[in-house]
Amino acid sequence: MSSPIKRVLKVFVWLVGFLVVILGCLWGYVQLRWDAPVSRPVTELTAPSDSASIEWGKEIFTYRSHCWTCHQAQFSAEYTTPSGGMLFDLTEIGPGFGKWYSRNLTPDMETGLGGWTDGEIVRALREGLRKDGTPLFPVMPIDWYHGMADDDALAVVAYLRTLPPVEHKVPERQPSFPAKALFTFGVMGPKPAVTKPIVAPPRGVTAEYGKYLSNNLADCADCHTPRDLQDGHFFVDQMFAGSSFPFGGGDEGPILAHARNISPDVETGIGSWSEEDFLAAVTTGMRPDSTVLAPIMPYSLYKFWDEDDLRAIYAYLKSIPAVSRTTPALGFEPRLTDARGAERGELIFQSRCRTCHGDKGLGALPTNVHLADVLPSLDDTDLTEFIQNGQLNLRMPAFGKTLNESELTDLIAYLRTIETPDQAAGDPESN
Ligand code: HEC
Ligand code: HEC
Ligand code: HEC
Structure with missing residues (x-):
C-alpha cells in the first residue's frame, strides 16, 4: 500500500473515532443531566383549612381542572382517589417522548405528597418542579397552571390534605432519548419562578375572568x-x-x-x-x-x-383573534370498526355513555342510577327512542343524530347483557 492512501485512511479512522467519542460524551451528558435538580427557593405558602376553601379546592380538583381524571391509577369514569399511576404513552407523538405516569397526590408519606410542604405542591403545579427540584414533563398543563392564582392553588392543596393517604408507588417514568435531550438543552423544562403573589381577576361575567378560567384554571387552552x-x-x-x-x-x-x-x-x-x-x-x-x-x-x-x-x-x-384552521374529523380505532353486535355495542357504550353512566352502567359522577335496574322497564322501542331523544333537562344528550340505527341496535344488544353486581353475584333477592 502506498503511503498517501495509508495516511488518508489513518485520518479517516481518527475522524470516525473522534465523532464516536463526541457522540458518546453527548449521550452520556444527556443521560446524566436531563433531570438534574434545579436549585431554586420555594416560596413559603400556607394552605387554608376552613371548609369553604376545602370545598372550592374540591370543586377545582373535580370539575374545573379535573386533576383527578389524570391522577387516577388507570382510566375510570368513576371518581377515584388520586393515587396516581395512569400511563401517558407518548411514544407515537412527535419524535416519541416515552412513557410517563401521573403521580400519587394523596398525603401518603412515602409514595404521595405527605412529605411535601404546601409551597412545594404549588411550585410543582406552577413551575413544573418536584420537591427535589427535578423537572416535571408537561403532560400536566404546567404552561397554563403557571398563571394559577395563589388562593386557587392553595385551595386545591387544602383539599388534597383531606384525602385518605393511599400507599401506591407509581412506575418510574421512561423518557425517550429525544425527551431527555429537550430537557437537557432547556427546550423543555421548568417555567420561570413565580416570585410574586398571583391574584385572580374578580369573579364575574367578564372576558378577563373568562380568560383566567379557560387558560389558567380549567384546561380549555391546554x-x-x-x-x-x-x-x-x-x-x-x-x-x-x-x-x-x-x-x-x-x-x-x-x-x-x-x-x-x-x-x-x-x-x-x-x-x-x-x-x-x-x-x-x-x-x-x-x-x-x-x-x-x-x-x-x-x-x-x-x-x-x-x-x-x-x-x-x-x-x-x-x-380573541379568529384563526382559520380546520381539525380532522373523528377517527375510530379498528377494534370499533371491525366489531359487530353486542361486542360493538360495548365499545360504543365505552366511548359514548361511560363517562356519565360508569363501567357496566354502575354509575359515575353525573348520574349514579344503575342502568341494569331501570332497563327491564323499557322495551327495545322505548329504549331506542329514549337514547335518540335524550333527556336534556337532566343533561342526558340526544343521540339521534350521532348513532345510526345499526349502532343503536348493537348498543341495545350490549345494554341487555349488563347486570347489577347483585345479579352478577347470583343474589336470589334480585332478578
Ligand atoms: C393532563 C393530565 C394531568 C392533569 C390535568 C393534571 N396532572 Fe398533575 N401530573 C400529571 C403527570 C403525568 C405528572 C407526572 C409528570 C412527570 O413524571 O414528569 C403529574 C405530576 C403532578 C405533581 C408532582 C407530584 C410528584 O410526585 O412528582 C403534582 C403535585 C400534580 N401533578 C398535581 C396536580 C394537580 C393539583 C392538578 C390539577 C390542578 C393536576 N396535577 C392536573 C398529569 C396531570
Ligand atoms: C381533555 C381535552 C379537552 C378539554 C380540557 C376541553 N376540551 Fe373542548 N373539546 C375537546 C375535544 C376533543 C372536542 C371535540 C369533540 C368531538 O369532535 O366530538 C372538543 C370540543 C369542544 C367544543 C365544540 C366545538 C365544535 O365546533 O363542535 C367546544 C365549544 C369546547 N370544546 C369548549 C371547551 C371549553 C370552553 C373548555 C374548558 C372549559 C374545553 N372545551 C375543554 C377536548 C377538550
Ligand atoms: C352527559 C352525561 C350522559 C351521557 C353521555 C349519557 N347519559 Fe344516559 N343519562 C344521563 C342522566 C343524567 C340520566 C338521568 C338519570 C337519572 O335519573 O339520574 C340518564 C338516563 C339514561 C337512561 C334512563 C335511566 C332511567 O332512569 O330511566 C338510559 C337508558 C340511558 N341514560 C342510557 C344512555 C346511553 C345508552 C348512553 C350512551 C349512548 C347515555 N345514556 C349517555 C346522562 C348521560
Whole structure:
C-alpha cells in the first residue's frame, strides 16, 4: 500500500473515532443531566383549612381542572382517589417522548405528597418542579397552571390534605432519548419562578375572568391550542384554534377526537354560535347541529359549573383573534370498526355513555342510577327512542343524530347483557 492512501485512511479512522467519542460524551451528558435538580427557593405558602376553601379546592380538583381524571391509577369514569399511576404513552407523538405516569397526590408519606410542604405542591403545579427540584414533563398543563392564582392553588392543596393517604408507588417514568435531550438543552423544562403573589381577576361575567378560567384554571387552552409536536411548545398566536393531535383511544375508548377550533372564526371556529349554543355544547355536549361531542371533551363535568363562569369564558372566546384552521374529523380505532353486535355495542357504550353512566352502567359522577335496574322497564322501542331523544333537562344528550340505527341496535344488544353486581353475584333477592 502506498503511503498517501495509508495516511488518508489513518485520518479517516481518527475522524470516525473522534465523532464516536463526541457522540458518546453527548449521550452520556444527556443521560446524566436531563433531570438534574434545579436549585431554586420555594416560596413559603400556607394552605387554608376552613371548609369553604376545602370545598372550592374540591370543586377545582373535580370539575374545573379535573386533576383527578389524570391522577387516577388507570382510566375510570368513576371518581377515584388520586393515587396516581395512569400511563401517558407518548411514544407515537412527535419524535416519541416515552412513557410517563401521573403521580400519587394523596398525603401518603412515602409514595404521595405527605412529605411535601404546601409551597412545594404549588411550585410543582406552577413551575413544573418536584420537591427535589427535578423537572416535571408537561403532560400536566404546567404552561397554563403557571398563571394559577395563589388562593386557587392553595385551595386545591387544602383539599388534597383531606384525602385518605393511599400507599401506591407509581412506575418510574421512561423518557425517550429525544425527551431527555429537550430537557437537557432547556427546550423543555421548568417555567420561570413565580416570585410574586398571583391574584385572580374578580369573579364575574367578564372576558378577563373568562380568560383566567379557560387558560389558567380549567384546561380549555391546554387541549384546544395547537402545539409544535416536535418540542411541545404551544402556538400562542393561534389560541384555541384546535389541538394538533387527537385525544382518546386506548383505555379511554375507541374514538379519536381532535379538540376543535373554538376561536371566533365563522367558518372553522365557533364564530357563528350564540351564547346559548355555546352553553348547550359545553354543558350537555349537544352541538347546534344536534350531534353529540365525544366525551373526551369533559362536558359531563362542566355541567356542574356555575353558569356565569361559562358565560365569562364565552365572553373571552368572543374577544380573541379568529384563526382559520380546520381539525380532522373523528377517527375510530379498528377494534370499533371491525366489531359487530353486542361486542360493538360495548365499545360504543365505552366511548359514548361511560363517562356519565360508569363501567357496566354502575354509575359515575353525573348520574349514579344503575342502568341494569331501570332497563327491564323499557322495551327495545322505548329504549331506542329514549337514547335518540335524550333527556336534556337532566343533561342526558340526544343521540339521534350521532348513532345510526345499526349502532343503536348493537348498543341495545350490549345494554341487555349488563347486570347489577347483585345479579352478577347470583343474589336470589334480585332478578
Ligand atoms: C393532563 C393530565 C394531568 C392533569 C390535568 C393534571 N396532572 Fe398533575 N401530573 C400529571 C403527570 C403525568 C405528572 C407526572 C409528570 C412527570 O413524571 O414528569 C403529574 C405530576 C403532578 C405533581 C408532582 C407530584 C410528584 O410526585 O412528582 C403534582 C403535585 C400534580 N401533578 C398535581 C396536580 C394537580 C393539583 C392538578 C390539577 C390542578 C393536576 N396535577 C392536573 C398529569 C396531570
Ligand atoms: C381533555 C381535552 C379537552 C378539554 C380540557 C376541553 N376540551 Fe373542548 N373539546 C375537546 C375535544 C376533543 C372536542 C371535540 C369533540 C368531538 O369532535 O366530538 C372538543 C370540543 C369542544 C367544543 C365544540 C366545538 C365544535 O365546533 O363542535 C367546544 C365549544 C369546547 N370544546 C369548549 C371547551 C371549553 C370552553 C373548555 C374548558 C372549559 C374545553 N372545551 C375543554 C377536548 C377538550
Ligand atoms: C352527559 C352525561 C350522559 C351521557 C353521555 C349519557 N347519559 Fe344516559 N343519562 C344521563 C342522566 C343524567 C340520566 C338521568 C338519570 C337519572 O335519573 O339520574 C340518564 C338516563 C339514561 C337512561 C334512563 C335511566 C332511567 O332512569 O330511566 C338510559 C337508558 C340511558 N341514560 C342510557 C344512555 C346511553 C345508552 C348512553 C350512551 C349512548 C347515555 N345514556 C349517555 C346522562 C348521560
